[in-house]
Amino acid sequence: MREVYQEQLDMLAExxxxxxxxxxxxxxxxxxxxxxxxLSLAEQVIxxxxxxxxxxxxxxxxxxxxxxxxxxxxxxxxxxxxxIHVAEDLERMGxxxxxxxxxxxxxxxxxxxxxxxxxxxxxxxxxxxxxxxxLNEVMRTQDVQGAKALEGEDDEMDDLHRxxxxxxxxxxxxxxxxAAVDVTLLxxxxxxxxxxxxxxxxxxxxxxxxxxxxx
Amino acid sequence: MREVYQEQLDMLAExxxxxxxxxxxxxxxxxxxxxxxxLSLAEQVIxxxxxxxxxxxxxxxxxxxxxxxxxxxxxxxxxxxxxIHVAEDLERMGxxxxxxxxxxxxxxxxxxxxxxxxxxxxxxxxxxxxxxxxLNEVMRTQDVQGAKALEGEDDEMDDLHRxxxxxxxxxxxxxxxxAAVDVTLLxxxxxxxxxxxxxxxxxxxxxxxxxxxxx
Numbered sequence: 001m002r003e004v005y006q007e008q009l010d011m012l013a014e015x016x017x018x019x020x021x022x023x024x025x026x027x028x029x030x031x032x033x034x035x036x037x038x039l040s041l042a043e044q045v046i047x048x049x050x051x052x053x054x055x056x057x058x059x060x061x062x063x064x065x066x067x068x069x070x071x072x073x074x075x076x077x078x079x080x081x082x083x084i085h086v087a088e089d090l091e092r093m094g095x096x097x098x099x100x101x102x103x104x105x106x107x108x109x110x111x112x113x114x115x116x117x118x119x120x121x122x123x124x125x126x127x128x129x130x131x132x133x134x135l136n137e138v139m140r141t142q143d144v145q146g147a148k149a150l151e152g153e154d155d156e157m158d159d160l161h162r163x164x165x166x167x168x169x170x171x172x173x174x175x176x177x178x179a180a181v182d183v184t185l186l187x188x189x190x191x192x193x194x195x196x197x198x199x200x201x202x203x204x205x206x207x208x209x210x211x212x213x214x215x
Numbered sequence: 216m217r218e219v220y221q222e223q224l225d226m227l228a229e230x231x232x233x234x235x236x237x238x239x240x241x242x243x244x245x246x247x248x249x250x251x252x253x254l255s256l257a258e259q260v261i262x263x264x265x266x267x268x269x270x271x272x273x274x275x276x277x278x279x280x281x282x283x284x285x286x287x288x289x290x291x292x293x294x295x296x297x298x299i300h301v302a303e304d305l306e307r308m309g310x311x312x313x314x315x316x317x318x319x320x321x322x323x324x325x326x327x328x329x330x331x332x333x334x335x336x337x338x339x340x341x342x343x344x345x346x347x348x349x350l351n352e353v354m355r356t357q358d359v360q361g362a363k364a365l366e367g368e369d370d371e372m373d374d375l376h377r378x379x380x381x382x383x384x385x386x387x388x389x390x391x392x393x394a395a396v397d398v399t400l401l402x403x404x405x406x407x408x409x410x411x412x413x414x415x416x417x418x419x420x421x422x423x424x425x426x427x428x429x430x
Contacts, residue, residue: 064293064296067282067292067296068289068292071286073283074283077279077282077283078279081279081282081296081299084296084299085303088300088303165396168392168393168396169392169393169396173392176392177383177384177388177391177392177395178383178384180392180395180399181380181383181384181395181396181399184395184396184399184400185399185403188400188403
């Protein structure tokens with residue numbers, strides 16, 4: 001019984017890890033499409049979001065199966081429920097990449113971003129990729145220290161996000177309100193992507209150790 | 216066994232219903248504070264968010280207890296898991312009210328909103344209140360038709376949100392970029408509040424009927 005449970009939980013962890021790769025790639029491509037006003041890449045991200053949704057549904061099914069057949073209690077029960085939350089966070093990260101791609105499509109053939117904010121989005125994109133690949137790593141290795149360290153990486157995104165706002169608020173901003181509205185929402189999408197990544201990392205700590213990290 | 220299960224599930228539904236009242240009130244007060252630049256009301260919303268977080272934790276505990284002690288399967292299992300998702304959505308709605316209140320506090324003593332967008336926020340606030348009180352009603356009565364009708368109410372918020380954007384994008388907008396950034400984010404908070412309300416409504420349909428509504 002216990003062996004079957006552990007095997008199924010490991011398989012679930014594997015599926016969640018590949019979901020983290022999917023959403024990391026989605027945000028990488030969405031960022032590239034945004035920076036280069038690349039419509040076909042944006043559409044690829046939009047088309048592939050369905051795969052993330054399916055992966056999430058599959059993870060949830062596996063978790064339901066585990067709960068129904070193994071009826072885990074205590075820490076095991078909480079671990080399985082946490083995987084359901086992780087799948088939900090990862091799906092949301094995919095949605096945020098989708099929003100970035102849709103913004104690119106909406107403004108095409110015009111680029112969404114004024115030249116002077118491109119470096120911020122390039123770095124926010126890198127930060128998002130780094131978070132996703134670190135998530136993937138900690139999920140595969142169940143590396144608690146690595147998961148805890150992920151919270152610091154979120155600070156980097158928050159800094160970039162704050163700087164982006166000061167650029168828009170400065171008197172030198174000459175791209176008008178319409179560009180500012182797009183940049184505001186896009187900045188929010190990257191920030192939320194990072195928030196969800198941190199939430200996943202916290203749950204991994206929980207799944208592995210049985211205790212939520214205090215923040 | 217079955218009786219205890221049903222009793223506990225009803226209690227959980229009751230707790231979720233009162234959470235919906237809490238977040239509805241939070242958004243109502245946050246909107247009032249925003250429209251009137253009322254610092255003390257904004258701070259009250261900020262202080263009370265912790266109660267929403269506690270209510271969510273309590274709902275989750277009860278759901279865990281149900282799973283551990285009753286080990287429900289099939290539809291019952293899915294119903295209990297859905298309550299965990301509902302609690303999460305409601306907590307997020309509380310967070311969005313909190314963000315509105317924090318924006319008011321950040322700009323105080325200046326009002327955040329230019330006069331000409333106030334009517335939009337007033338109506339988005341009303342729409343948010345209506346959604347929350349309808350949620351409360353459908354949770355108490357398990358009214359599937361009412362829950363399904365909630366999706367239409369979300370359209371109202373989307374319309375208001377779209378109009379708000381066209382106001383900012385119009386050449387008559389004379390409040391500059393800084394106000395537009397605040398208005399953009401605030402608009403997003405109300406829109407997301409409505410999205411989560413719809414997600415809750417869909418899950419209630421599921422909990423009561425055992426089938427997700429097709430959208």
